[in-house]
Structures are given as C-alpha cells and as structure tokens.
Amino acid sequence: MSEEALPDWVASELAEIGIDPDADADTLAPAPVVAVVGRPNVGKSTLVNRILGRRAAVVQDVPGVTRDRVTYDASWNGRRFTLMDTGGWEPDASGMAASVTLQAEHAMRNADVVLFIVDTSVGATVTDEQAVRVLRKAKTPVILVANKVDDARAESDAAALWSLGLGEPYPVSALHGRGSGDLLDVVLESLPEAPRETYRSYGGPRRVALVGRPNVGKSSLLNKLAKEERSVVHDVAGTTVDPVDSIVEVGGEMWRFVDTAGMRKRVKDASGAEYYASLRTASAIEAAEIGVVLLDASEVISEQDQRIITQVVESGRAVVLAMNKWDLMSEDRRYYLDRELERDLVRIPWVQRINISAKTGRAVDKLAPAMRTALASWDTRVPTGKLNAWLSEIASAHPHPVRSGKQPRILFATQASARPPRFIIFTTGFIDAQYLRFIERRMREDFGFIGSPIRISVRERKRRK
Incomplete structure (x- = not known):
C-alpha cells in the first residue's frame, strides 16, 4: 500500500x-472470440443472454434492435472466451441496415468461432443460404445452431438444416435454455488456445467508455479514431443500443473504447429497450477505467449532460470532457459556452476539457494525452x-x-x-x-x-x- x-x-x-x-486487481489474458451471427430476429441476443446467464444484450420482439458488434466476457467449465453479439445479417441491405450487415460480416471474418443461428420454426431461408456462402469465404469454424427447438417434437425440423451444408445442427432453445449446455461443450472443443491477432489484447489496453446524450457524436468519434466504420452512425438519435467494444490505436497506444447508448433520461424514467440500454451504459461505465464524456458544444449544456458527468464522477472513473462539434461553433456561441462552463461545471474544475470535431478530426489527437494524464492521476x-x-x-x-x-x-x-x-x-x-x-x-x-x-x-x- x-x-x-x-x-x-x-x-x-x-x-x-x-x-x-x-x-491488486487481477489482469486477465486475452480470450478467443465467439461471434453469434444470423439474419434478424432469429434469437441471437437471447442466446447471448442465455450463455452469459444474465440479461446483458438488449432483447425486443422488434427485429433490428442489435446494430453493432457487442462483446461480453463469458466462461464455461472454467474456460474464458469473448462472446460477440451482432446485428441481423441481410443481403442487399441499404441505409442503416447495410452498416449493420457490414458489422456482422466483419465478425464472421475475424472471430475464432462463429455460431450461425437459424430459426427452426421457419426453416432455412434464402437469406440463411446467402449467409452460408459468406461464411464459407471467411474460412472461420462455424457451428450451426438450430434455435427455437422448445421441445422434442421440433427436433425433426432441426435435422432438416443439414441441407445448409454446415454439418450437424445443434438444437437449442435460447429462450428456455434447452440444449445450451451441450452447445457450449461443442464451442469449447472448437476454440483455439489463443485468439486471432485481430482481437488480441495489446498488453492490456485501458478501457475507455464514450458516454453522452444521444446524437452528440460518440459513434462518429469512435469511427474517426478507429479509421473505419466500427459503430453504426445515423442521423436518427439512439442508433447505438448496446455498448460496443473496439481496440483502437490512439497516440501510439492501444485502447479499448466502449461506445455506449446515448442517455436521454434517468434510468428509472426509461422503458422498453431504452431502459435496458441505459442499464448497459451504466454497467459499461462501471467496467471502464476512464469515461470520455461528449458534450455538443453547439448546444446549451443541459441538465442531462450534467447528470451524465455526475454519474461518471460518482462511479469513481477518471474523466475527460470532449466538447464535440466545435466546427459548428460561432463566436456568440463560444461566449455563452464559457459562461455555461463556469456556472454548471464549477464543482469539477479538475476535469480536463478538449475541444474536438469527430466529423473533421479536429484535435482528436489531443484525446490520448488527456486520457493518459487522467489515468496517471487515477492510478496514483x-x-x-x-x-x-x-x-x-x-x-x-x-x-x-x-x-x-x-x-x-x-x-x-x-x-x-x-x-x-x-x-x-x-x-x-x-x-x-x-x-x-x-x-x-x-x-x-x-x-x-x-x-x-x-x-x-x-x-x-x-x-x-
């Protein structure tokens, strides 16, 4: 001490x-990645929750709730692995759905094992057959999961999925847990001893949570730092639902960024998918070492902005304030912003503030030094x-x-x-x-x-x- x-x-x-x-906190070695993929609404997130043993992934009857690649730490029989939930894969998609499909295909190519989920009650569809062709090109070990087999009567329907050419279909009921233990035994047999280079930990990257109100530019900042479309970005507020992990090199160092859902209200006031998304954002903050709080510099600092900052501070995480959309600032707005900062953030004068633009890349290189300084203080x-x-x-x-x-x-x-x-x-x-x-x-x-x-x-x- x-x-x-x-x-x-x-x-x-x-x-x-x-x-x-x-x-001292234990540091864990890198774990292999198991990606869960399939067309929309076949029960991917429900299976993820079943494997994790808790309601971690957002689940709703509406297709398309999951949009990004979302990773969770999982284990079975003492073996650790990273479980990756993905959005529904759809060929010939456009708009936001196309971005979701790209995320799913990225997971197919780079995971160590793929769980391909098919809805047994519907059977193999044309979309499933097209996804199989993509999986074969990826050359990643694939386990065919026949979901929604709630009783023995449906097992004959699962046997019909041999026609996909992916080998034996493993019948499960993600909702009720039937067959999930046998499936996990098969997963462990397929896991490599070490993960692929793509998802390996680079000497224990520090964990950073990107938090803020909806549409302040969290996903845009992550994509700018990663130099690829790592998170789905759309003008519609609330595009990100689940926390999204990305290992990104910033300032010559590897960082694990977590893009979180925008918090528009108190958790107790939210409902449906928004309620569970708020819970996962709160969990992501607790799991992080530092919170980068994004504020829209072109808008008035709101009560919700202050509430989010307070949540990060009270959780005991290191903090950096990123004033985004600085490219939209006028001279008048800068004057009023200075007054707002003096009035609303007077209780946290020790927090560093950087003015950035996730869209243009302005000053995003200053983020790494600010995070290093905050984490050095946090570790002191x-x-x-x-x-x-x-x-x-x-x-x-x-x-x-x-x-x-x-x-x-x-x-x-x-x-x-x-x-x-x-x-x-x-x-x-x-x-x-x-x-x-x-x-x-x-x-x-x-x-x-x-x-x-x-x-x-x-x-x-x-x-x-």
Whole structure:
C-alpha cells in the first residue's frame, strides 16, 4: 500500500472496515472470440443472454434492435472466451441496415468461432443460404445452431438444416435454455488456445467508455479514431443500443473504447429497450477505467449532460470532457459556452476539457494525452510518510475550527486504495465537510490528481480500555 509500514492500530482499524490495501486487481489474458451471427430476429441476443446467464444484450420482439458488434466476457467449465453479439445479417441491405450487415460480416471474418443461428420454426431461408456462402469465404469454424427447438417434437425440423451444408445442427432453445449446455461443450472443443491477432489484447489496453446524450457524436468519434466504420452512425438519435467494444490505436497506444447508448433520461424514467440500454451504459461505465464524456458544444449544456458527468464522477472513473462539434461553433456561441462552463461545471474544475470535431478530426489527437494524464492521476498512490508529513503541515498552518469547545486532531492518514485514490483520515473527533473540501483542494494543488476523482473519508479512533 505504501513505502511505510502502518501502525498496528491503523491496520486493525482498516481490517474492521474490510479494507485490504495490498489487494491488486487481477489482469486477465486475452480470450478467443465467439461471434453469434444470423439474419434478424432469429434469437441471437437471447442466446447471448442465455450463455452469459444474465440479461446483458438488449432483447425486443422488434427485429433490428442489435446494430453493432457487442462483446461480453463469458466462461464455461472454467474456460474464458469473448462472446460477440451482432446485428441481423441481410443481403442487399441499404441505409442503416447495410452498416449493420457490414458489422456482422466483419465478425464472421475475424472471430475464432462463429455460431450461425437459424430459426427452426421457419426453416432455412434464402437469406440463411446467402449467409452460408459468406461464411464459407471467411474460412472461420462455424457451428450451426438450430434455435427455437422448445421441445422434442421440433427436433425433426432441426435435422432438416443439414441441407445448409454446415454439418450437424445443434438444437437449442435460447429462450428456455434447452440444449445450451451441450452447445457450449461443442464451442469449447472448437476454440483455439489463443485468439486471432485481430482481437488480441495489446498488453492490456485501458478501457475507455464514450458516454453522452444521444446524437452528440460518440459513434462518429469512435469511427474517426478507429479509421473505419466500427459503430453504426445515423442521423436518427439512439442508433447505438448496446455498448460496443473496439481496440483502437490512439497516440501510439492501444485502447479499448466502449461506445455506449446515448442517455436521454434517468434510468428509472426509461422503458422498453431504452431502459435496458441505459442499464448497459451504466454497467459499461462501471467496467471502464476512464469515461470520455461528449458534450455538443453547439448546444446549451443541459441538465442531462450534467447528470451524465455526475454519474461518471460518482462511479469513481477518471474523466475527460470532449466538447464535440466545435466546427459548428460561432463566436456568440463560444461566449455563452464559457459562461455555461463556469456556472454548471464549477464543482469539477479538475476535469480536463478538449475541444474536438469527430466529423473533421479536429484535435482528436489531443484525446490520448488527456486520457493518459487522467489515468496517471487515477492510478496514483501517495506514500504514507509523505502524506502524513504533508497533512501535519496543513493542519498546523490551518487548524480545524473549534466546535462546541472541542478541536478535533488528525492522528494519522493513509491511502487505502487507488483507482480512484481513496484516503482515510483517522481523527479524535468529527471533521467538518468544509474542512474536508479544503483538504481535497490543497491535495489536488500539491499532488495533482488532474482528471481523477478522489475520495476522502474520516474515521474517529475508538477509545481503547
């Protein structure tokens, strides 16, 4: 935890509140990728949820809810793999559907194993046969999944799918779980020992969540950074429904970006697919190390913008503000924007702000240095000796005010954890919130912590007999 050993009574106090300062997060090795593909509404996302054991992918009776390549960490019988949900594959598609099809074809080419889903109740369609031809060109191992086999009577319909030429069809019911365990056993037999180069982790890329209101340019920024159409972009707000993972090289370093669904209202006020998309966005923020919050600089900072920033800060992630659509700014708008930033974001002066244009590429190269600075602060650990010497100087120069005839003393301080930095101050009595804000402000001035929230908690030392 630090360069200096903790006093016994401090270690005992930390143990009482369940803090192990020496615990480090495990880093996982890269895992093979299993892509789930098929035409719209055959039950791909339902099968993904069944394999994961939770409702992670957005599911609705309307075709076309999933539009991007969305990855999830999964495991079976102790073997880890990355499960990739895709949008419905349709030949001769146009508009947004064409972009969705391109994403699905990319998954077919680059995954380690493909689960090709067919609706048994409908049988093999012309679209299924065209998808099979694409799969054969990809030269990726394919497992044919006959979905919606809810009972033994439907198994004969599944046998008819031998005609597709992909080998044995494996009957499952994604909705009820029938046959899913046998299918996963087959998946494990087909997985390679190591993933393809395309999806390999590059030395543990830092995880970045792109968050913001709908239509602020999150997917456009991801595509600009990736130099390819990684996320589906459309003028219709709410195009992205599921969080979309992409390993992208920015500033000479690999990063794992997560493009999230735009949050237009509080989770409790949303409904249907929007409700579950909001939950997944919240989960993506929790799983990330840093949140890049996009604001539309050409529009007034809204209450929802402030709520999203607060959500990222309160989740304990490092933060960078990206003011997008700077190419649409006028002189008048810049004047009013400065006033809005002073008024609405006064509580987070420590957050870095960069002015970008995802459309033109303006200043997107400044994103990587800002993220590195924020993550360095997020990872920072202050040695215990240095922290206590600094705190003694602060307390001597600016002692805590006397309250009810008593003046609490600061006995000891230690950093309990990083990511975000969390400090515990042991005292002889209650510390005012105003005094804690003063300590935080001075801590940022002397130790940095640019772009990272910090947590300071107070624990009154118990009187020992």
